[in-house]
Amino acid sequence: MNEEEAELARVELIIGKILAIGTYSAAIIIIFGLLLSFFLPNQQTIQAKELLSLPVYFNELKTFQAQAYVFSGLFLLILTPALRVVVSIWSFAKEHDWVYVAITSFVLIILVSSLIYGIIN
Template sequence: MQPNKEQTNTEMAQVEKIIGVILQIGVLISAIIIGIGLLLLLFTGHSGYSGQNFPTYFGAIFHGLIQFKPFAIIMLGIFCLILTPVLRVVVSIYAFAKENDRLYVAITSTVLIILVFAMILGYLDI
């Protein structure tokens, strides 16, 4: 029984390392994208949108990305930053399932459902 516990501990250490790397990469990618948008904003002197308008929906963001609008690029970076901890929750569900910890799988799955539900409500402007 001891070798299984050691193997589980080793696997959990690897999963925790992967979670840390995911968070670091997510933040780094987000920072790079936001930085590109800020540099483009500084070089062009305009946001790509009139007045105080900026893209808030996926379609508007992607349409703005095609046209290299600085605010759209910045919003993509913010979107990536928001998705980083959501990805961490997904990996945590896997880790808890691998550990056969059903209680934490249920709790973490509930957190993921709440996050997705909140994102959908925010997208629908409810």
């Protein structure tokens, strides 16, 4: 195995770990939120737009509002593949593969703009 193949294997291992850690962490947070909703059933309903305000969001987490934890887990689940795209950009740049850097950067721009559009609307 030459140095380039070893680097590619290392990047694939990093990407795999990112996806696994992100997915498992999101699942744990969502399950925690669901358990809160079962054990504390009389919580107020929170609109997702209300959680976009950071002070409200952190207050809801502090007071163990189930929906805030489920929202956090879902947000982490959405961010996990985006982080994978960022690592891919880094990997392609390290290999000086500028065509793939441009393509992957375009994918990241689409992901981020979709997220921003979803938050605004």
